[in-house]
Amino acid sequence: MNLCGFEVGLEQPFFLICGPCAIETEKLAMETAAQLKDITSRLGIPFIYKSSFDKANRSSHNSARGVGLEAGLRILEQVKTEVGIPVLTDVHEDTPLDEVASVVDVLQTPAFLCRQTNFIQNVAQAGKPVNIKKGQFLAPWDMGNVVEKARAVGNQQIMVCERGYTFGYNNLVSDMRGLAIMRATGCPVVFDATHSVQLPGGQGSCSGGQREHVPVLARAAVAAGIAGLFIESHPDPANAMSDGPNSWPLDRLEELLKTLTALDQVVKAQKLLENSL
Amino acid sequence: MNLCGFEVGLEQPFFLICGPCAIETEKLAMETAAQLKDITSRLGIPFIYKSSFDKANRSSHNSARGVGLEAGLRILEQVKTEVGIPVLTDVHEDTPLDEVASVVDVLQTPAFLCRQTNFIQNVAQAGKPVNIKKGQFLAPWDMGNVVEKARAVGNQQIMVCERGYTFGYNNLVSDMRGLAIMRATGCPVVFDATHSVQLPGGQGSCSGGQREHVPVLARAAVAAGIAGLFIESHPDPANAMSDGPNSWPLDRLEELLKTLTALDQVVKAQKLLENSL
């Protein structure tokens, strides 16, 4: 599949979706985008900038939700044109999809909404590639039905993304088998190393997270074999507006990506044995 | 709390939300409504008729979705006025809420959408009592945050509903502890005995279900202590448009309710010990 000008798939190096969880300020967005562009260029990693204009499903209604649609899109457009990189954002049940699609290169749908037929089809119809996050309640083989819904409206640029599966209360587990199982959809499989280490609702009125497991799960997923990787990174995670506890420090990103790139090369240098048994 | 003219809570007999999963035809709706009114009148059970005009989150986009908004509301209105019973229906991310709220007595929000802040608040703002289904991925104590969102827009008539929790792949488990834990929200707690026995995605392109566990779980939940009970019932479950495998046969409903009513009386005849340790 061609995505934002680069080929993606299990025969290609993994592409990276990365950025701060939320668009906090224009300054933060522009600076992180530039830094991420530098890092990924040095490492030869195809890169898409990700940031959210609205956190629409926070644990508590008292939590900050972000800069909003208008300011958010303006900033993403600036990132796109001035830094010169493709941008992705997530859309919600009431987002004006055409407006967002007119700016961003890739749309992303939230895990909680993966079963809403109209929503998935409306997003797919906006004519942009879509990264569909798998619900925390959905078996990997059940993504086939979700992908079919999206393709049924004519969009063939669909990605599927694992972000952790419900594991008792206030915890998620990343089943690495699922990354292989979802290849059957024919879509590029993406692993979200950030939300997979979330502890949903784990801090009472907001979700906790375990940043220290990001490199563990990212290495595991790359070695399992994926087309793309999703990591949220922030220059100051302790003060991030959202998802700080599971955000990866920007100044530690390059060393993480170096290892991941080397692992990716090893895995993709030969055929995946699970496909030839 | 007063709901549709009857008092509900742990000091009152349980109220029943019941009907065929989907509004299939006017005839089916009117006939089942009349029968259900008869049965519940005989047993002294406060009753709200439930049926859906749109199945908005089916496993596959090839499955039937229902009669649609216009026909659905017309039929629900007919049930309400001609049979003389309150009616409930579920709304979705793109439902015209005011239109639905102008007809039905109670709105219900789907489990998958319980974390969508705007959606929950929009539904709560429609000014009707709301039955909020707990997500299959949400710990019982995390419903506190959800209820707060709904109350924040001024609606005090909120119910919380357990409908099974993610338990490995393609299965749900009903944690009876959760029914007691959710009392801390201050809301009437409802147990959905129908969707709790769903096997999500269990039949490939649609969900399976285990009807034989409906009485087991309903008895258990009533004995655990609940304000309300939700059961989908159909005169011919094998040919139901939706959720047939976990639908309860209408001709077996009265005997089920008799046992449940007797259990309810026993439990509510004395103080719940868990509250006085």
Next chain:
Amino acid sequence: MNLCGFEVGLEQPFFLICGPCAIETEKLAMETAAQLKDITSRLGIPFIYKSSFDKANRSSHNSARGVGLEAGLRILEQVKTEVGIPVLTDVHEDTPLDEVASVVDVLQTPAFLCRQTNFIQNVAQAGKPVNIKKGQFLAPWDMGNVVEKARAVGNQQIMVCERGYTFGYNNLVSDMRGLAIMRATGCPVVFDATHSVQLPGGQGSCSGGQREHVPVLARAAVAAGIAGLFIESHPDPANAMSDGPNSWPLDRLEELLKTLTALDQVVKAQKLLENSL
């Protein structure tokens, strides 16, 4: 099935297995046994006294393990003959089974050991009724194989006991469906309301527990329909040697049992609907 002189099964009132988790002192054992005999006599509940001489699988090797085999059996014998009630104790991988079987009326096997073929068969061969606890990792339908192992050595007096199923880390869930599913073994099904509310390993070097959920789960299980109920009770749970956090206060037991007995009568007054669909 006849057990210790009383008939047990879904057509009979539930029998109760109860006592302090561990045999702490002769005094505690004799006093609790006498009190429990009084309470259950008043309520007409067939009763078996339970207490352990050795806690063989504690979280940490620093925790107290009990009075040991010799003193334990002496005390159980005293309870049996002086109070005049049948007694049950649990045995472990290295327990001298014949010695224990010469004293107690019922043997119990620990959940962790339910898959050890030799152990299960050795216990079954000791010639006493056996209460086999289902592993925290075993599906209810998989108890069929376990029961077959026990019956294969000629023991037909086998009971199966639910005590909670692994649910994420450090938590258990009680699947009430399992109580109905295990009826297919042909064995009386027992629900252990004490260990089902354990939080395994939840306090670092020992397990935690949620005593407040004992009545909730006990009511639910009795209403689901069981042959027997297992509850550990202690006059001073806060100072119990073992399993204090999930032990039920002895002075609150009678009111709990009253409700449970009334629920049991309601459920068993008619046919279980799940059996006649």
Next chain:
Amino acid sequence: MNLCGFEVGLEQPFFLICGPCAIETEKLAMETAAQLKDITSRLGIPFIYKSSFDKANRSSHNSARGVGLEAGLRILEQVKTEVGIPVLTDVHEDTPLDEVASVVDVLQTPAFLCRQTNFIQNVAQAGKPVNIKKGQFLAPWDMGNVVEKARAVGNQQIMVCERGYTFGYNNLVSDMRGLAIMRATGCPVVFDATHSVQLPGGQGSCSGGQREHVPVLARAAVAAGIAGLFIESHPDPANAMSDGPNSWPLDRLEELLKTLTALDQVVKAQKLLENSL
């Protein structure tokens, strides 16, 4: 830690525990041992031969259990002396430990038995290195207590082994975070790629398995960072006496190990980022 003459740990290449699940015949044992020695020598992988003389916890008592203690030990001794490789076998609740310890180089304890204090301490006291499999019901941080029990009797050569965690009914999940978490025990962490793809009880009277996920999980675990890897391999898995469905074909082992070795080198070439946050 020094194990069988080679250093093991996160600064060393992973060591491999491998062999057919059960000792079926002397011929099979000698042939597979020789082949495995060849393969691992070529790849520079420290190797320990594994095979079981008794399958003591099979789903059904009708399943084959193996050649038994006497024949098993004779064959393992032959493998050890004639092929010249260290051997490991698993012991059970009633195994004569000294007899086994007089032959094998490493003892292994079954997952189901990880909480049996006496058993763990008896095995540790036999004076050989011990590979302790983590129970399918035990959180990774709770292995600390288990290791302490083993060390308390004076054995410092303890390994901890992940083999999948209970995930709903008849399924296991491998939480890669657990591999990092168990490093806190100070023990070499081993990943069992064979039993992690077991479907417990999944075929009615025996467990199923998903051999195709062995390479996926093995790659993921090696990339997460482990000291040792456990894989059962058989020249003819379809006809293996035990665990065939999750056994890896011997003729595909070398290509699998090549990839794993390359991944291992990448991961261990730099510091693990999770340790320096």
